[in-house]
Amino acid sequence: MAYDDLRSFLDALEREGQLLRVTDEVMPEPDLAAAANAAPRLGDTAPALYFDNVTGFTDARVAMNVHGSWANHALALGLPKDTPVKRQVEEFIRRWNDFPVAPEWREDPPWAENTMDGDEVDIFRVLPLFRLNDGDGGFYIDKAAVVSKDPEDPEHSGKQNVGIYRIEVKGGRKLALQPVPMHDIAQHLHKAERAGEDLPVAITLGNDPVISIVASTPMKYDENEYELAGALRGAPAPVAPAPLTGLPVPWGAEVVIEGVIEGRKREIEGPFGEFTGHYSGGRSMPVIRVDKISYRTRPVFEHLYLGMPWTEVDYLIAANTCVPLYRQLTEEFPEVRAVNAMYTHGLVVIVSTAKRYGGFAKAVGLRVLTTPHGLGYATTVIVVDEDVDPFDLPQVMWALSTKMNPSGDLIRIPNLSVLELAPQAQHPGITDKLVIDATTPVAPDHRGNYGNQVRDLPEAAAWLDRLRRLAAHR
C-alpha cells in the first residue's frame, strides 16, 4: 500500500510495533539526537522515535529514525517488516522496471493551511530546530526534499530535481545548502550562476516515506524522482504546485519552504557531522533567502541523525544506492548478479558476477568506477563470484580469504574523482581507487589451485525450510 503523507506512515509504523513514543520531557539537546543516535543500535528491527514533550517548546512534534531499520524500510515500501535485505533490494529492482509512472496533480494540499511571507518568515516559529552532533556549526535540516529546475531547460520535467542535501539554519529566513558537484542541484546552480541569476528552490519537510527514498537515490540527471516514486509506490505520486515558485512539491508534505539560492554568493557554513562518520570542515557555501513558508497545522518535524555508521542515513541510502548501480552495470555486463553498495553510500561496492573469460571480473570492477555514482563515491570495489552473496559479509570475507592474491588481483588507479567529503583523499575531491578481484580465476587466467569447490548439499535448501518450521513451533 502507498502512504500519501508522513502521518499515515507513522500510524502504520505504530500499528506494526515500529514506533516508540517518548512521552517523558526531554531536552532539545542533547536528548533528541542522542536517542536517535542510539536507536539503530537496537538492530534491524529498530523503531522510529516520536517526541512531543521537549523542554522550552509548547508545541513541538519530532519524528526521528523513521527509515532507521530494515523493518521500517520494508514497511516504507509496503513489504512485510521481516523481509530480508537482499529480497528488499530485488523488489526495488523489480519495481524500478515500471519507471516512469507520471505523478498525479492533487488539489488542496494540507500544507496550504498556514503561511508566512517575506519579512514575517521565521523558521524557528515553525520547526523545533535542534543540534545533532557536538561539532555541528548550528541547527540543520537534513531530511528535506529540495526541488529545483534546470534554468536552461525549465520545461523538461526529467531535468527537474528532487534531492536531499544538508541545510544549515542561519537565521529566521536564511539557510545554507551544500550542492556537491556530482549532484543534480549543483548543475542547476552552476547554470543559474553563469547567467548571473538566483536559483528558485522549494524545500519540503516531513514527506511520505517513498519521497525520502527517491530523493536520496542517485538517479541520472534527466530522470524524474516523482516518476520513480510512482513506480515504487505502485501508484502515482501525489504532487501540488508550490504557491510562490510553482515548483512541483509532494502533496503530503508537512512544511514547504520556498525561496532562492542567491546567485554567486558564498558564506561560511558548517562543520557538520556527515554520512562518512566524520565532520566536514567549515567551508564557504551557497545561501538561501526564504520568501515563504507553508505548513500543516501542528507540523511534525522529521529529522535524521547521522554519525558513525550505522545510523538512519545508512538504511535510507542502502537499497537505493545498490539498485541504480545494478541497473547500469547489467546494461553492458548481464553476467552481474547482485550489487551491494550499502556501505557509506557506496564508498565501498561489492559486486557478484559470472565470468565471461579470464580477466572479466576486473573489467566489471573498473566499470563500477565510471558509473555516474561511481565517479563521486566508489573508492574500493570488491568483485566476487556469482555464487557469493554480496550482502552476506562472511561469504565476502571467504572470497577475500581464498580467491584474492595481491600479486595480480589488486588494481590501483591513481587520482580519480571522489566527492570532497571523502576523508581519505589526499586533496579533497581526488583519491586513488582500488579494484579487488576476489573471483575464482577462469581460463585463460590459470592462477591458484582451486580444484573442486565444496558446494551446499542439494538437499540443504529443503532442510533449511524444515528446520525453520520446526524452530517456529518450538
Added chain:
Amino acid sequence: MSEKTPGNTSEKTVCPRCAHPAIARLFTSPVPGVWDVLQCEQCLYCWRTSEPARRTSRAAYPDGFKLTAEDIRDAPEVPAVPPLRDAR
C-alpha cells in the same frame, strides 16, 4: 545577555567557537525564560543556551572545533562560483 546564559554568570558571553564578542539572539523559547538561541556574528556558530557547556562555553569548547578569523576568511568555496557567461 550574559546574565541570562546559564553557567556563565561571571564572564561576558563570547562565541564558544571563535571568541568573537558580538552575539545576536535568533530566538527565545516559546515557554518564557527557558532558553535562547544565540548566534556569533563572525563565524555564524549557533547554539542554545541550555546546551551542555562543551557547546556553549568558550572554556569548555573542544579545541578541534575552534575556528579563527583566518579559517573563516580562507574557507574553500564549495562549489566554486563559475565565471559569468559572456553576453555576446
